[in-house]
Amino acid sequence: MTVAEIGWKTQAALPVLSALIATPVAGSIVALLTRSGRQAALAGRLTSAVEIGLAVMLAWRFDRSADALQFVEQERLLGLLPYHLGVDGISLLFVLLAALLPSLLVVYEEIVHERPPGRYIALVLAWQALLMGLLLSLNLLQFWLLACLEVLPPLLILRHWSTGDDKRTPTRLYGLFQSGGLLMLLSGVLLLGWNHVRMADHWSLDYRDLLEVPIADSWQNYAFVLLFYGFAVRLAQFPFHGWLPPVAQHGTLATVPVLVVGIKVGLYGLLRFVLPLLPNAVLNWQNFVVGLGVAGIFYGAGLALMQLGLRRLLAFSAISQTGMLLVGVFTLDREGLTGTLLLSANFGLAASGLLFATGLVHRRAGSTLLPRLGGMFEAMPLLGITFLLAALSTMAMPGTPGFDAAHLLLDGAIGASDWGIAAAVALGNVLTAAFLLWAFQRIFLAERKRPVACRPGIPLTRPEWLLASIVCLALLAVGFHTEPWVAVVSKSVGGLTAAYAAPTHGPLP
Template sequence: MGEIPYRTAVPFPLLGVLVALPLLLSVVLRNMRDSRRVYALGLTGGAIELALTALLLARFERGTSDLQFVERVPLFGGLAYHVGVDGVSVLFLPLTALLTLLVTLYAQEVAKERPARYLSAIFALEAVLMGAFVSLDLLLFWVFSSLELLPGFWLVRDWGTGPGRVAAARRYAALNMMGVLLLLAGALVIGRSASAPPFTLTSLLAADVPPKAQALAFWLMMLGFAVRIPLFPFHGWLPKVLEEGPVVGVSVFLVGAKLGAYGILRFVIPVLPEAAHHYSGTIAIFGVVGIVYGGLLALVQTNLRRLVAFACLAHMGSVLVGLSSLNFEGLTGALLVTLNVGLSAAGLYFVAGFLHRRLGSTEVDRPTHYAPILSLTFLLVGLSTIGMPGTSGFEAEHLVVVGALGAHRSAMAVAVGAGSLLGAAYLLRYFQRAFLAAAAGAPAPSRPRLPDLRVREIIIAGAVAAVIVGLGLFSHPLLDVVGGSLRAMSEEVETPRAPARVGSRNEAR
């Protein structure tokens, strides 16, 4: 894995700017008083950030596994500012920037209380997510991952819509802090067991970790990331937080930027490939249980926010099945499912926000009556989550199934397919009961009407829908972006190096 400095593509440290700009916006916005200027600056800064991620994609070299736009500055101890992107990470940056811009636009539409502090927290969350996605140093990634808890806690506690928002915020912070500590413990096990404490990605890939230490580090890091994603059975904080927290805000980022799934693909599988092989069957079983458990719970939900929470649990089970396949198709499918869940689940939470604004609830017992654009938005975004052809979810789900079959796990492939059927059941069931029940048997002119989407809401819905359909119809450019890195990773980890036990990297070679 080579490193390409940022100067070969752009004349300034682009990744550093992507982290610093939202952080600067967070500081400036917090002390502003005029709400008009707050929103104007927030929208301008969000648009600039999105444009910079578009520049990043335009200058990104496809078909290679090299780390690109690399910046490296030694800090202190074993910590270094070492950032860069490759096919594994680059698409998370425009996704995060797009969601931030749309959340800012939504906040202006609903006139959020204390907009300066709200947007300050939103941009602080964007800054730490950007930092985590570009980090090539495991300790730096851990720092950004830990800092994510602070703005998340503030958003749930101060802008939540439920009476239990304070308790939900504390549960979110406590359980995710446990995940952060487990991740740190796993990193320290790797550093202590190697000849030197290597925490940059290139050093980690070259580290010779003894068998017992490799197994211990694998489970510590997997459990840490499982809490953050979350995966079954570490999901207890997510439904409560998404139900009690802001309808749109931190919920969009929690389901939209799957930092835990990214961390597994970035630091666990390539760094500990023998352990990944040794325990891949166990990981796949956890994934299948999550698919079934999350899908069945989503099927009985009457609240859209809880439904999406359990749907995310089911889809992250599919991600786990793809990751456990350890082949190119499975790893690619897992990455694309993570990105699609980030986009489509965030879209469903925007729909939940639209409903909550009109009805004061997202419960199914309060149907939206006749709102064609809102209904169509829910249907399109919902279809993408179940992998309907022509949407961004189709290629992702298809590759996970192909990867499971390639790993000779037919039962796992069937489980992923069953998860899609369950997804169709709970999403179409909610659509029928919430959007069509009041209109059944009534001619269109006599149906009870509800205010449909306004201009800003149409912009938000249109942006999400355009990306979903665009990626569904033109998926090959997406595969070109991620293909080089994931193919190189799969070639490293697909062939078992120590089938009888978890072996060291040198022993396996």
């Protein structure tokens, strides 16, 4: 398979992709060196503004008609380490989310802490830089090294700023699960590199080089199991999800869950590396993985319906959504994959809105237990609207980003398998509506039966209005204008699925 590349010099006056990584690194250093929370917050706001500006410029200059990797940069750092960056329709939506969500977190932390610690802002910005590097990497060694570093910021945040009763459990489980996933991922990466040595007589883990050599079926199956395990842990896919509920319940209220749930690096890894490099293994394991996805949909939804705590409810909701996305990826269908990418972006925005609303509810009520909440809509209607709009988007209601995305995914499921899988996905969506609307009713509309430690009637402050308004506007803007985003991903998705439409699958043609 030959991959076309367009160098950054033909599309921009500066290396935009490197700038997207370097900007939060610089902001993180400045925030770490500042002596006051106010200065750290200012550094975070300025960095976020520049990062969003760069992401908007990238999207504006992105050539939607080209089936190629764009803004490509390739160098050797210190003559040894690979440095290969590029973006296409598959990665662009993830990059935009990685620019937006940490910027909203900076605003959220100013609300919660008023004067957030410089170390906290520095860790959020460093995490953003590592996420950008992961989403733009076109070399598997570079990707794995960044994935190892990307585990550190959430571990430090969980260790020092967890808000639950048990601070050790989320840190320990997150570290253990991610370490196991990284070890499996490294094994799969080395297996692909060794295959390249066998076939081309030299070592390479560059994405373009790996696509050009054939991989025996047995090697593909081994590599698939290793890579899938590594990405499934990061994705919190059932049954590799054991770290997410404790992190949601005892960890930070928004920071870690927003970035690990909102920006699905595991899903990106499947689309970027597994599907193009291991076509025969993907076909061999397709039915098993789709079954795993369907099981995850009902497992997550069923447990979400049983929760009395909003934090765990949202964690199991994310697990259910992950199952739906996994089914979409393994439809191996153009409509299905297009819908999956759009739905992943929708879930990222919607889940972030739900988590931010949960954090603001906890700030006033001192609890996220549903029996202790109620009657908050009258004092904070915008917060209630934000929660409801995010819930409706998760349920794929018309006018939200999830509507067209879910229908494309269902079309792909019907075309690729049968009505049974599509019906299971649709039923899972109905269960999502049940527990999210129930949670909304308990928090904002039901009469409060028990006293709370704080006063829930305090109206929203200006920063809280800003945060809620941005989330609502982003959901509505994308929901009513999905055509441009379909155009962004269609070329890249079409090139990816064309190989699976062929009658035989050697190395991808």
